[in-house]
Amino acid sequence: MARGLEGKLEGQVLRTLAGASLAKCVAACRVVGGCKGFNRQRASGTCDLLATRLCENDILLLSSAEADWRYFDMQDASYPDPSHVFFNHSMCTERGMCSSACERGIDQSCTDNIQCQAATENSYCTAASPSSPGVCRCNTHYWKYNATLCIHQTSLDSSIWSWIFKKVVNNMCYVTFTARVKQDIWIHLGSYEDWHSGITQYYFILGGWGNTQSILDRDGTRMVTAATEGLCTNNYQNFTLYWCNGNIRVSLTGVSTFIAWDDPAPFTVNTLGFRMPYTDGHAHIFFPHNLVDPYFPTSVETGGRCAVLEGVE
Structure with a gap:
């Protein structure tokens, strides 16, 4: 008690x-x-x-x-728990909110930062005062992976040499992203749930060969070669990659579609991967919210659709 x-x-x-x-x-x-x-x-x-x-x-x-x-x-005999973060906090000593039931996950109602932080690191409560409830949110530069996990927005820049893969969810079949590169954006769209296995894929190079060509391969066979001299400008540019129903399109805002191919035997895309050359010292790619979940080859499971890939200078 x-x-x-x-x-x-x-x-x-x-x-x-x-x-x-x-x-x-x-x-x-x-x-x-x-x-x-x-x-x-x-x-x-x-x-x-x-x-x-x-x-x-x-x-x-x-x-x-x-x-x-x-x-x-009324609680069990161990309540209040002296080891709990609430025990010596004013929320418990002054307002009686001592129980672990007072913890709050992301997007849940709250009156104090500690309610959010007890359940989720890198979070805060938007409440202006104890009498004016707010909601738990992830800190700036963090995004909600699920109700109790805020993950730092990943920076994809020239220091990252390996591929980074994302899981495609909710029947998504296109993505718009912002890139600032001098040349070479490499993209995979794969059929496999686990990117470590399987070879069915679409493979793109945008602004390759000295920023003169862009290509699309399907399972290692070249389907499109497009002349794209000067495609990448080293300024922020918005690209759209579209694969709905096997109709493959890549376009750039202000520029007409430069890759187009209709796959006669399309497959379901389950993973998306991307990479940039590590020699390009100022390259960044930004993926917007609510598109793809991050792909974690661990037991961590997603609780939502929100994901960000954000470069930081």
């Missing part, structure tokens, strides 16, 4: 006991179905058994005007 907290919590009263000792209130709350806490008045022993707990609604606050009342939050 929680430490008693000065004040009274307004909530649904399941039952009222008169002249009850603290022990009797505790015992009654344990047997009354749905009881999660109680208010007890010292002088009279009046005990209101409650169907709600302080942390279940971020707009619930203890009324300091009820000076003769104390609120008790």
Whole structure:
């Protein structure tokens, strides 16, 4: 059972006991179905058994005007946990929000940064004050992987020599990205769930061969060779890659489509990979939000569609 907290919590009263000792209130709350806490008045022993707990609604606050009342939050014997981040924080000591139930995931309602940070590193609460709830968000330059994981936005620049792969989700079949390169953007679209296996793929080089040509291969066979002299300008340019129903298109904003081929036997694209030459010291690619999940060859599972690939100078 929680430490008693000065004040009274307004909530649904399941039952009222008169002249009850603290022990009797505790015992009654344990047997009354749905009881999660109680208010007890010292002088009279009046005990209101409650169907709600302080942390279940971020707009619930203890009324300091009820000076003769104390609120008790029913928990197991280990509550409050001295090792928990809330234990010595004002959210617990002053506002009674001590339970791990007060933790909040990304996009959930909150009143204090510590509620978000207890569940998710690199996060914060948008609340202006304890009486004005906000929501948990990932810090700047981090994005939501799932409700309890914020991951730093990946910088794809010239220091990254290996391929970086993303998983294609939600039947996505096109992506618009921003690139600043002098030459050579390499892209794979693969049929395989795991990019380590399988060879069915579309392979693109944009602005290759000294920034003079762009190509499309299908499983190692050249399908398109396009003359694209000066395609990459080393300024930020918006490219669109489209593969819906096997209709392969690559275009550049302000420039007509420069790669076009209709695959007579299209496959389902499950992974997208990209790379730039490590010798290009100022190359960056930016992928916008809500397009592809990051591909992690681990047990971590995604909780949403949001992903960012963002270069930082």
